[in-house]
Amino acid sequence: MTRPRTLVAAAAAASLTIGVLATGSAAVAAPPPAASSVVTRAALAPALVAGRGADVAFLEQEAENAVTDGTVIGGGRDAYTIEAEASGRKAVKLLPGQYVEFTLPAAANAITVRYSIPDSPTGGGLTAPLAVRAGSQKATLTMTSQYAYLYNQYPFSNDPQADLLHTDWWITECQCVPQFTTPVPEIAKPFRPMKFYDEERLPLGRTHQAGEKIRLTAPAGVAWTVIDLIDTEKVGLPYVKLVASNVLLFGADPTGRMDSAPAIEKAIAFAKKNRLTVYIPPGTYRVDRHIVVDGVTIQGAGSWYTTIKGAQVALATPAADGSVHTGVGFYGKDAAAGGSSNVHLSGFAIQGDVRERIDTDQVNGIGGAFHDSSFTGLYIQHTKVGMWFDGPMSNVTVADNIIVDQIADGLNFHIGVTDSVARNNFVRNSGDDGLAMWAESRGGTTPTNARNVFDHNTVQTPTLANGIAIYGGTDNTVSNNLVADTIREGSALHAGSRFGAHPFGGTLTFQDNTTVRAGTFELNWRIGLGSLWIYALEGSISGIRVTGDRYLDSTYNAILMVADFPVKDLYTISDVAFKDVQVDGTGTSVLSGRVAGGASFQNVDARNVGAVGINNCGSFHFTPSGSEFAVTDLGGNDGGGTTGPWMASWELPNTITCDDRPPVVVPPAPSAW
Known part of the structure; x- marks a missing residue:
């Protein structure tokens, strides 16, 4: 159903509880405490992307701009690294008990946290609680890596110790086709880890005002927690429609324990018959x-x-x-x-x-x-x-x-x-x-x-x-x-x-x-x-x-x-x-x-x-x-x-200036033209 990805030959999640190649990557010292929140869009100053992209209800704040006793990681864009998959190519790595703290730029009653925690040794993911403090309020957000971590060649594996899925494919790491190589080269495992991040939404239960702090503290149960960003939002009241085919009237279960599909289908049939x-x-x-x-x-x-x-x-x-x-x-x-x-x-x-x-x-x-x-x-x-x-x-x-x-x-x-x-x-x-x-x-x-x-x-x-x-x-x-x-x-x-x-x-x-x-x-x-x-x-x-x-x-x-x-x-x-x-x-x-x-x-x-x-x-x-x-x-x-x-x-018009692999010169950060 999804298109197959062809090999190009070389020319040479979670529940919640309330209560290489362009540049290298390296850890750097955490930034000094910020006097105020830094709001970005795609990790850029919003003025640089004004009028472009989706107009969304939330405000993005990158963890690397927040206050932390953890370590800012990133800058590199090498595939198969956690830094490269971070928004803006930077994030904050927390050891157990360390925190990252954001300042609300506007009133908010809900947050979304984009994070990464380790996979389990055999694949399949871990779960861990992230402590959230919003002002004086405390809550817990349940992180999971069950929906992250893919490895190996397309269409990928959840097993970090899996052998190559396609031994007849060209492997750039060894510059060979393994099944035609004697001896078969040893491919390091896990091979090509990717998809490190997941995100979770957390309603806070009440509105917190601009200037209040949101502190995320890493749990003791996992070796490390990486926080990429939070989105903060003031969610409005739920929409109510009184004259409608309400699925509750047909037996739908809003607690999620029972299968609600039959009830929703009955509500649909009733709605179509009665134009509701x-x-x-x-x-x-x-x-x-x-x-x-x-x-x-x-x-x-x-x-x-x-x-x-x-x-x-x-x-x-x-x-x-x-x-x-x-x-x-x-x-x-x-x-x-x-x-x-x-x-x-x-x-x-x-x-x-x-x-x-x-x-x-x-x-x-x-x-x-x-x-x-x-x-x-x-x-x-x-x-x-x-x-x-x-x-x-x-x-x-x-x-x-x-x-x-x-x-x-x-x-x-x-x-x-x-x-x-x-x-x-x-x-x-x-x-x-x-x-x-x-x-x-x-x-x-x-x-x-x-x-x-x-x-x-x-x-x-x-x-x-x-x-x-x-x-x-x-x-x-x-x-x-x-x-x-x-x-x-x-x-x-x-x-x-x-x-x-x-x-x-x-x-x-x-x-x-x-x-x-x-x-x-x-x-x-x-x-x-x-x-x-x-x-x-x-x-x-x-x-x-x-x-x-x-x-x-x-x-x-x-x-x-x-x-x-x-x-x-x-x-x-x-x-x-x-x-x-x-x-x-x-x-x-x-x-x-x-x-x-x-x-x-x-x-x-x-x-x-x-x-x-x-x-x-x-x-x-x-x-x-x-x-x-x-x-x-x-x-x-x-x-x-x-x-x-x-x-x-x-x-001009067609001078040959061919340099197959020119050296990369990292440019300065974008700025107003």
Whole structure:
């Protein structure tokens, strides 16, 4: 169900109780006590990202800016390290009894804590209490690593001592294919640990005023606790709907002890017959399977009050779609049956129990096909994918949701999704692309994605792949988004002819997006990617327009355009236009061209560029007439870095400046332009 991740050949959670490659990482001294709280967005000053990303109800505070007797860790961006997966690439490590203390920037009655604790020695996770003191009030938040810690090769293992899952795959650590190596090299275990963090929400029971302290103290029962950040929020009163099909009247259990799925389905049937809304009052309702919805509106009391929660259940025999488990989720009818229509879900949380990645499993928070439907104000955690839509389908709105701690994607518009929008959603700690449009062709038997929009969303710390990815499709738009801290095998913004997708058609628009600390080290190619990565793997790409984007603190390149080496003479990237773009800080270049084709640039300003502005390798034929990739200067391209102007006259139009692996120069922190 989720797309397979192909191997690229080398060219050479929890309950609560109230009452390597760019830079190294190292522990540093804790900061001096802060006089006041420091509010950030994606670990940046909010002014640097004004107007970009989701408008959320909470205020973010990074632990490294708080008062602590622990140790600030981080600065490095190496994959498979706890520092790299932290927001802003820094966090605070606490030993038992140590604390981190935040000052409330505004009145709040609820907090969210993003944390990490160790895995159990054999996998499966630990639980531990985190002491919370808010003003004079004391509470306990139960941390768990049961939903964290994956190891090994795709699709990963929960066992830290597992042998390689694919001995026939190229392993960059040994630069070999183990099954063809004699003797087989010893691979250190645990191999490639990842997904270190989880988060938990805690209602405080009363409102605390700005200036009060929130202190988190590490428990004695675990060796260490890492606190990444807290989000503080003043949650409003629960929503009440009196004239409705109330699930309590049909036997739903708000204590979570009994299965509420049959009662919710009875409430849905009654609502449809009597043209009512289904209302789910405050409480936790156990649902261990899919609830199929069609032609119905379901409202909860708010995602802090109404929770639909379920265990993952093994099926006695695999389902027709290949699933071997089921779990909590709201699903539309299959696209082959026409999908569901006029479904509107809002105001509740969906919490799953998914701890391993099985791509055939349908264990998503929202799934299936929908038309003329909306999904708003939901909080989705610990499912495989927050929302995975299998079209064809049309006119769907996904807005104002929080999707966190997923095993795979945050959201995916998959197969023939048209005229739909994902707006003002917040995605953190997805296990694959944060937001994706995948126009899978299936041999030309399916329609393409078209005219969809991803607008004003925030994506932070996807542990694999990209922040926002577009795989084929026609006339789609990615605008006003904020993407931060991509970690492994991906970029903040990505356009790829990959995974059997339809070709790109019409215009793909990237407009007014901001990325920060993005672009990872590609393990197989052993090169740095870009904050924007355009990738021709299965076909040529053209018709991309990039306007108003800001690429801040790119780990390697701001922009990478590349064809996979085996197909470099088959596919091109052309008719790509950049206008009114700002680049503030690159570890290497503004543009790395590793493909035939070309792009134009107008009013692209850059500063703090770590290497030659244009690293032009073309398609690696190094012809006497220059590179096969041409750069067109339309004027106004100013600024540069360590080697001078980023777009120098001597680089144009196609001077070969190829440096396969330039040294990384860490730029200063982004600042106001």
